[in-house]
Amino acid sequence: MSCGQHFKVAIIGGGPAGIGVAVGLAKRGIGPVVLIERRAEVGGTPMGYRKKPGGVPTFVEWTRGRVVFGEELAGRMAKRLAKTDTTIRLSAQVTQIDPVEKRLTLLWPEGVCDVTADAVVLAAGAREQTPAEKGWLAGARTARVGFTRHITGWLDGNGLLPARKPVVVGSDLIAYSAAAKLRAAGSDKPVMIDRRRSPSAGLFERLFFRRWTRPDWSGDVTAAGIKGDRSAAGVQSSDGQDWHGDGVMICGELVPNTELALLGGLAVELPSRQLQLARGQALSEPGWFAAGNVLGGFHGAQWCYFNGRQAARRVANFLE
Amino acid sequence: MTQFGTWQPKIRGKLFYNWPQGACEEALRFTSAGQLGVEPYDMAIVGAGVVGCGLAYRLSQYDIRVLLVDRLHDVGEGTSKANSALIHSGYDAKPGSLESKLLHEAEADWPGLAARLKIPLDPIGGIMMAVTDEQERQLEAAEKNAHANRATDVRILSATEIREREPNASPDVRGGLLVPGESLVDPFMASIAYAEIALANGVDILLGADIAGVELGQPSGAPLHHLVTADGHRLPARRIVNAAGLGSRRLADGYGGGAFDINPRRGQFLLFDKSARPLVQHILLPVPTTHTKGVLVAPTIFGNLLAGPTAEDLPLEDPAATHTTVEGIRRVVEGGSRLVDGLARQPVIATYAGARCACNQGSYVIRHNDGAPGIVTVTGARSTGLTASISLARHLIDGMQKELGLELSPDSAALDCRPDSAWPGWWRRPFENGATDARTDHGCAICFCEVISGGEIRDALDSPLKPRTMDALKRRTRVLSGRCQGFDCQVPLAEIVSGHTGIGIAQLTKNGPGSELVVPGQAEVTA
Numbered sequence: 001m002s003c004g005q006h007f008k009v010a011i012i013g014g015g016p017a018g019i020g021v022a023v024g025l026a027k028r029g030i031g032p033v034v035l036i037e038r039r040a041e042v043g044g045t046p047m048g049y050r051k052k053p054g055g056v057p058t059f060v061e062w063t064r065g066r067v068v069f070g071e072e073l074a075g076r077m078a079k080r081l082a083k084t085d086t087t088i089r090l091s092a093q094v095t096q097i098d099p100v101e102k103r104l105t106l107l108w109p110e111g112v113c114d115v116t117a118d119a120v121v122l123a124a125g126a127r128e129q130t131p132a133e134k135g136w137l138a139g140a141r142t143a144r145v146g147f148t149r150h151i152t153g154w155l156d157g158n159g160l161l162p163a164r165k166p167v168v169v170g171s172d173l174i175a176y177s178a179a180a181k182l183r184a185a186g187s188d189k190p191v192m193i194d195r196r197r198s199p200s201a202g203l204f205e206r207l208f209f210r211r212w213t214r215p216d217w218s219g220d221v222t223a224a225g226i227k228g229d230r231s232a233a234g235v236q237s238s239d240g241q242d243w244h245g246d247g248v249m250i251c252g253e254l255v256p257n258t259e260l261a262l263l264g265g266l267a268v269e270l271p272s273r274q275l276q277l278a279r280g281q282a283l284s285e286p287g288w289f290a291a292g293n294v295l296g297g298f299h300g301a302q303w304c305y306f307n308g309r310q311a312a313r314r315v316a317n318f319l320e
Numbered sequence: 321m322t323q324f325g326t327w328q329p330k331i332r333g334k335l336f337y338n339w340p341q342g343a344c345e346e347a348l349r350f351t352s353a354g355q356l357g358v359e360p361y362d363m364a365i366v367g368a369g370v371v372g373c374g375l376a377y378r379l380s381q382y383d384i385r386v387l388l389v390d391r392l393h394d395v396g397e398g399t400s401k402a403n404s405a406l407i408h409s410g411y412d413a414k415p416g417s418l419e420s421k422l423l424h425e426a427e428a429d430w431p432g433l434a435a436r437l438k439i440p441l442d443p444i445g446g447i448m449m450a451v452t453d454e455q456e457r458q459l460e461a462a463e464k465n466a467h468a469n470r471a472t473d474v475r476i477l478s479a480t481e482i483r484e485r486e487p488n489a490s491p492d493v494r495g496g497l498l499v500p501g502e503s504l505v506d507p508f509m510a511s512i513a514y515a516e517i518a519l520a521n522g523v524d525i526l527l528g529a530d531i532a533g534v535e536l537g538q539p540s541g542a543p544l545h546h547l548v549t550a551d552g553h554r555l556p557a558r559r560i561v562n563a564a565g566l567g568s569r570r571l572a573d574g575y576g577g578g579a580f581d582i583n584p585r586r587g588q589f590l591l592f593d594k595s596a597r598p599l600v601q602h603i604l605l606p607v608p609t610t611h612t613k614g615v616l617v618a619p620t621i622f623g624n625l626l627a628g629p630t631a632e633d634l635p636l637e638d639p640a641a642t643h644t645t646v647e648g649i650r651r652v653v654e655g656g657s658r659l660v661d662g663l664a665r666q667p668v669i670a671t672y673a674g675a676r677c678a679c680n681q682g683s684y685v686i687r688h689n690d691g692a693p694g695i696v697t698v699t700g701a702r703s704t705g706l707t708a709s710i711s712l713a714r715h716l717i718d719g720m721q722k723e724l725g726l727e728l729s730p731d732s733a734a735l736d737c738r739p740d741s742a743w744p745g746w747w748r749r750p751f752e753n754g755a756t757d758a759r760t761d762h763g764c765a766i767c768f769c770e771v772i773s774g775g776e777i778r779d780a781l782d783s784p785l786k787p788r789t790m791d792a793l794k795r796r797t798r799v800l801s802g803r804c805q806g807f808d809c810q811v812p813l814a815e816i817v818s819g820h821t822g823i824g825i826a827q828l829t830k831n832g833p834g835s836e837l838v839v840p841g842q843a844e845v846t847a
């Protein structure tokens with residue numbers, strides 16, 4: 001990619017949502033389009049859930065109420081992307097945006113480079129909330145305090161079990177699937193704690209995961225600290241409850257990846273980091289759109305893909 | 321300033337990790353004292369915090385055999401890694417005290433030192449803000465005190481003058497004190513730069529060696545003492561400097577050192593995301609009370625905003641001295657909000673706590689021939705040790721020449737600087753500054769939040785102190801220190817470290833034995 005190149009549309013992020021945008025734009029014959037993905041492959045979050053011999057699928061294909069290998073699900077989407085003329089830039093991270101000029105600065109293996117576009121779609125996905133962001137979980141800074149992303153990175157990527165006695169912090173769908181993944185890989189029955197009185201995953205979702213495990217639940221934890229000297233030894237609440245373990249997994253409660261927008265000057269609400277939408281999926285500056293989990297909240301992969309398709313429609317309207 | 325890679329000096333010192341089954345290569349592993357040679361050391365420094373490292377750096381300019389030991393698995397990993405990261409001007413010290421003298425000298429040293437050693441420094445200055453009538457009444461005395469400390473550029477500002485400089489200052493601000501001499505610094509790089517130069521100049525460094533006791537030599541002439549590690553290695557030295565920070569009491573008990581009482585005074589901090597940085601232009605300091613200096617709000621050199629610390633006295637050896645609490649963080653937000661409007665709605669990225677070495681006998685207690693000839697105790701560097709590290713090193717050397725009969729001749733081959741390639745990548749940003757590079761891994765981000773490449777991680781692994789823990793890499797490159805706190809990069813980072821060093825990924829640790837990233841004792845399955 002020569003620097004300074006101009007595209008009709010630039011897509012930031014190659015997860016289900018970004019792929020949906022690219023596929024939708026191709027269907028409308030809009031181009032040239034560039035999709036910029038900072039990892040070495042497209043597919044986004046589901047790609048962490050690898051298909052392995054003897055592996056247990058735990059990525060929820062929620063619209064169909066079943067579990068799959070995320071890699072297969074995202075792989076199907078990536079195939080649709082491959083049939084389009086989209087220019088795909090891998091290992092390329094957008095590090096800065098200029099909303100008015102619609103200019104993106106990116107770092108990729110050949111260096112730093114700018115591209116411009118008539119319209120930009122932010123499809124940067126989401127990450128899991130950190131202890132500091134939760135506000136109710138403090139304590140020691142030890143090893144083996146990790147996220148769901150690390151469970152899949154260690155297990156699917158490296159064949160290693162991050163914790164034998166996990167304490168799962170969080171109680172949404174992701175937390176339950178994390179507990180299931182750990183249990184299926186041979187951990188003890190996970191303990192699950194959260195600030196909420198009852199789990200944020202619905203009854204049906206919880207029943208669904210009983211196939212693998214039914215975590216020991218404790219809710220209503222208002223102030224707690226991670227215990228341990230060099231490694232996590234569990235969590236202790238300020239009212240004396242004690243959950244013993246050898247690893248603490250911080251799961252779910254997605255935080256949208258809106259830092260580009262925030263630092264670039266698009267309207268973002270604080271401290272939630274939620275994008276402020278002008279209308280539909282349009283952001284505060286004309287020509288900027290968002291799709292997928294960067295919009296906030298938790299949405300499954302298919303929802304994000306179709307939300308990307310919808311964003312493509314909105315982009316087409318804008319370009320007309 | 322814009323090239324890639326790290327400096328690879330000719331290294332005259334030896335570096336070992338006392339890490340038997342550890343996550344480092346065979347060549348770095350310490351198995352017997354013989355590896356350090358048979359000659360006793362002229363000087364052994366216990367504690368590779370910023371004080372011990374600063375002393376090792378200064379001593380490395382002379383022709384003298386020095387050993388620097390620490391029980392942790394990197395330099396600067398104790399109190400020196402968790403502080404406010406400011407170079408203090410000493411405006412609020414007790415006039416005439418040793419602290420006042422050390423800070424006054426250090427303030428003059430720092431610009432040159434930082435430029436020579438490549439320690440990121442930003443002299444943005446501070447403003448002490450009075451937010452009650454009572455605090456406003458204290459400003460005049462504070463100004464007088466500052467002038468008595470030779471901080472002659474300190475002067476009173478009106479509320480209007482403060483608002484001009486700090487549009488987001490609390491509406492309660494009554495007035496304040498301009499303190500131009502305060503600066504932001506990279507606190508990690510201070511210890512690292514000192515130790516790298518010391519190592520290059522021939523200081524031996526032994527990490528992971530807990531000094532459990534001191535065997536005193538015959539008290540005649542210049543006795544030969546031995547440091548004894550917890551696992552039984554004996555390290556011979558003619559002189560010993562106890563710079564063990566909060567470990568200095570236990571160590572001093574081992575050689576019959578004189579009376580002093582220390583305890584950890586915990587300081588909790590809250591780190592805000594980069595979006596909060598434009599909120600303030602200076603280091604905003606509260607008016608101190610008799611009990612504490614109070615919660616300040618300051619940018620970090622890394623581009624974040626920091627609020628803290630608390631001041632909570634805990635008993636010696638209490639592991640909670642570096643833990644944060646929900647209540648403590650709440651107090652930090654409250655304290656910071658008294659100075660800056662809108663702080664509470666800023667997104668946070670991390671909390672941490674540091675333990676000051678509070679000493680009943682005052683700041684900077686120095687004892688020569690303490691307990692036995694040739695032994696020096698230096699302790700109580702409570703809240704200013706990072707700043708004073710350079711002037712303290714000089715002061716200690718002067719003292720040892722006078723009191724211990726230490727004779728020094730300059731080492732003409734000694735380095736006294738690091739080259740431009742030693743600036744951390746996040747600071748020099750080679751690509752953005754126009755450098756070109758044949759290695760594509762410098763253009764491939766691993767840490768997305770701070771935009772740190774795989775190439776920078778490999779460079780850090782190859783840097784003189786051969787960092788081998790995740791935390792050591794974090795302090796050098798800034799991986800794992802952004803808003804996602806390792807969500808994206810933790811596992812890819814471990815894969816890079818394992819791939820580059822050949823250490824099994826299951827052996828890798830956060831900060832030494834016992835902090836393995838995955839539960840130990842499992843066979844590595846190749847999937």
Ligand SMILES: Cc1cc2nc3c(=O)[nH]c(=O)nc-3n(C[C@H](O)[C@H](O)[C@H](O)COP(=O)(O)OP(=O)(O)OC[C@H]3O[C@@H](n4cnc5c(N)ncnc54)[C@H](O)[C@@H]3O)c2cc1C
Binds near residue numbers: 014
């Ligand atoms: C741990 C975890 C578990 C989950 N489990 C499930 C589940 O079981 N079932 C389910 O349906 N959903 C699950 N989700 C929700 C998941 O977010 C969605 O399934 C879906 O992946 C969201 O698609 P997306 O495209 O919005 O974001 P993502 O899939 O996250 O993709 C965003 C992409 O953008 C890239 N990117 C971000 N910023 C930049 C930048 N600046 N420059 C270049 N590239 C960038 C990222 O690298 C990433 O590839 C889970 C999410 C998480 C975090």
Ligand SMILES: Cc1cc2nc3c(=O)[nH]c(=O)nc-3n(C[C@H](O)[C@H](O)[C@H](O)COP(=O)(O)OP(=O)(O)OC[C@H]3O[C@@H](n4cnc5c(N)ncnc54)[C@H](O)[C@@H]3O)c2cc1C
Binds near residue numbers: 372404407564703707
């Ligand atoms: C909350 C807070 C804020 C601060 N803010 C600032 C600031 O803004 N500016 C400033 O200048 N200063 C500040 N300070 C002070 C500064 O951090 C300290 O004075 C300085 O780090 C002390 O360095 P040190 O080398 O004495 O101690 P340490 O860094 O604690 O080093 C002592 C070393 O000795 C080792 N050790 C101990 N016992 C043994 C043993 N038996 N065997 C082997 N090794 C041993 C330890 O592992 C440790 O690495 C602050 C401190 C705190 C806590």
